[in-house]
Amino acid sequence: MTITVSHAEQVEPVADVEPWRPGQPHAELAADARWWLGSPMSFGLFGRLALDQVAYRPVAAAVDRSGRFRENFADRGIRSYAYAMLLLFGDDRDRQRDTEELKRLHRDVRGAGNGEFADTRYSALDPHLWRWIAVSGINLFYRGYIALHGDLDAEQREVVYRTVRWMHSALELPSGQTTLPRTTTEMMEYYDSVAAEHLADNGFLLYARRSFNALPMPSLLSPKPIRVLMRPLWSAVVPVALRAPRLCAESQAHPRMRELLGCDWTWRDRLEYRLYLTGARLAWRHLPRRLVLDPLVYNRYRYERLRGGYRRMQLDSFAA
Numbered sequence: 001m002t003i004t005v006s007h008a009e010q011v012e013p014v015a016d017v018e019p020w021r022p023g024q025p026h027a028e029l030a031a032d033a034r035w036w037l038g039s040p041m042s043f044g045l046f047g048r049l050a051l052d053q054v055a056y057r058p059v060a061a062a063v064d065r066s067g068r069f070r071e072n073f074a075d076r077g078i079r080s081y082a083y084a085m086l087l088l089f090g091d092d093r094d095r096q097r098d099t100e101e102l103k104r105l106h107r108d109v110r111g112a113g114n115g116e117f118a119d120t121r122y123s124a125l126d127p128h129l130w131r132w133i134a135v136s137g138i139n140l141f142y143r144g145y146i147a148l149h150g151d152l153d154a155e156q157r158e159v160v161y162r163t164v165r166w167m168h169s170a171l172e173l174p175s176g177q178t179t180l181p182r183t184t185t186e187m188m189e190y191y192d193s194v195a196a197e198h199l200a201d202n203g204f205l206l207y208a209r210r211s212f213n214a215l216p217m218p219s220l221l222s223p224k225p226i227r228v229l230m231r232p233l234w235s236a237v238v239p240v241a242l243r244a245p246r247l248c249a250e251s252q253a254h255p256r257m258r259e260l261l262g263c264d265w266t267w268r269d270r271l272e273y274r275l276y277l278t279g280a281r282l283a284w285r286h287l288p289r290r291l292v293l294d295p296l297v298y299n300r301y302r303y304e305r306l307r308g309g310y311r312r313m314q315l316d317s318f319a320a
Helices: 027-036 040-055 057-066 073-089 092-106 127-149 154-171 184-197 203-213 224-241 243-252 255-261 267-286 295-312
Strands: 110-112 121-123
Touching (some): 040 073, 057 110, 057 127, 127 243, 127 267, 184 255
16 A cells, blocks of 8 residues: 655644544545554564663563563563554444553552562552553554654654554543653653653563563464474574564664663664565555454454445435
């Protein structure tokens, strides 16, 4: 699929209206950015950007204490991906129910860490931590799409950010202290302040960094006998397959995270990254949507296209 990016649109966005609704400025671009959130490519290529979450010490203490990442790092990532699809593309009733359930479950995530983090107290519903996690997710999708497109001006980047933010708005807590940054400038200023004040190396970040380079075989998607048979192939293929996600995410990481992750690119790394990005861009623009969207998201995509077709048949007025 190819989208036409117009630099001449001057239509003012309407408050409280989806950025992709026809009539909004750059609505086609916003729609494309919206579907990007529902592509396994966005997680697969740029998911490593989420390491910034555990560079914030209380977050690292919480996830280390839970033990679920150490139980199976890949399974924890799959659960996060599955929940994101429900949050972003479920119907309104399901999204509301799942979001409230997410907040309820996080009430139990509080206390003090273990070992290295024994002196660190945390609460998942602490507005500062909750907001940081939400902005980290927004940043992941936003940076990935901007990298994929590559030729957007400031106005168009703002449309992309507004789209990604709109899709995550259900994550705001009632207190108002977790209001998501309204603009890209606000988001970048917030990220810079957190990076300067809070992001630092720690034992769990080091563990997560190693785990991303050698993911265990997930147990959620296949029975144990299959996993035993596939383990040699998995061990051989995964280190090679993870090369692209590492380079794509590092290319878009904040300077502070690049420092913490020890990024030291060579000219070969830069060339390799450009090849991966070009391949991803071609796939996103030209492959059928059914091949690049998550099944749940493709179901929503087809529904909205069919709904639009039926609506185009309707009258604008019943007057005689």
